[in-house]
Amino acid sequence: MPTEDKNTPRIDLVEFDNNPLLCSKVDYILNNPKTIGYKNRTNSPNQIPAGTIINYSESLDNVPNLGIVRFSNCDPACPLTIKWSDKLEVYGCDSLAKNGLYARIFRTWVATNCMGKRLDTIQKIDFCRPGVADFQFNGSGGEDYDRIVTYSSCTPNKDSIRHIDVTPFAVKTGVLS
Known part of the structure; x- marks a missing residue:
């Protein structure tokens, strides 16, 4: 029976807003730390530098959040570094005709502990063109x-x-409409 590696980060919570957003919001959301945080709230985790979450402490920024991942580590003496980054893919006419998808941001969340062990997950943020x-x-x-x-x-x-x-x-209707 394999033993659990207590030195590897783990995911305690994944909370993503999966509602598609209007294509006009892509530039605002891409790499914007103010869109990080718990759904239906307008507080975001403090990030120094931007993209690095510090202890999940929050500040009010009045921007609706699109999601967050909470990581933890079994060893409190081995702190985690939690980072996120965005990659944008813009789709062509075939995708628009098939499912109305204009673009997608792949937001990668990574937790790395003091021993260099890491765990990651990816959030998909979809953007669509408006209908009539x-x-x-x-x-x-x-x-x-x-x-x-x-x-x-x-x-x-x-x-x-x-x-x-x-x-x-x-x-x-939905977040950041």
């Missing part, structure tokens, strides 16, 4: 229209039309 139902106009419509804009002008003038009045924006 995900678009909304800034304001109300009426009858058969999504948006009605009225300007106080006797003659039509394209220069008086504001971009915000006629351009829909994408929304999606």
Whole structure:
């Protein structure tokens, strides 16, 4: 019977948000330490330097979190170094047509102890393009229209039309919508 290696890090908790996000959020989320932390919270672990978690102590940053992995080590005299890093893959038209997937971030979590033993896991953060139902106009419509804009002008003038009045924006329920 093999004995358990008490010097190897172990995973105590994996908590990832698996909801797909809008493709417009890729640049904001990629390598952003403020998106690390427990789901449905806006506190993130302190990281010095960015990408290295220190004792899971937290600070409020008011950014919704996408997940966290809690590692531990049986030997308190052999501390863990916990790091994460992101790799972005952007997909082509075939993937968009097949499953609506625009891009995916592979967030790799690694715990290494003082003896160099390590354990890792990977979080997948999916990004999709918005569908027609995900678009909304800034304001109300009426009858058969999504948006009605009225300007106080006797003659039509394209220069008086504001971009915000006629351009829909994408929304999606879930984290960081």
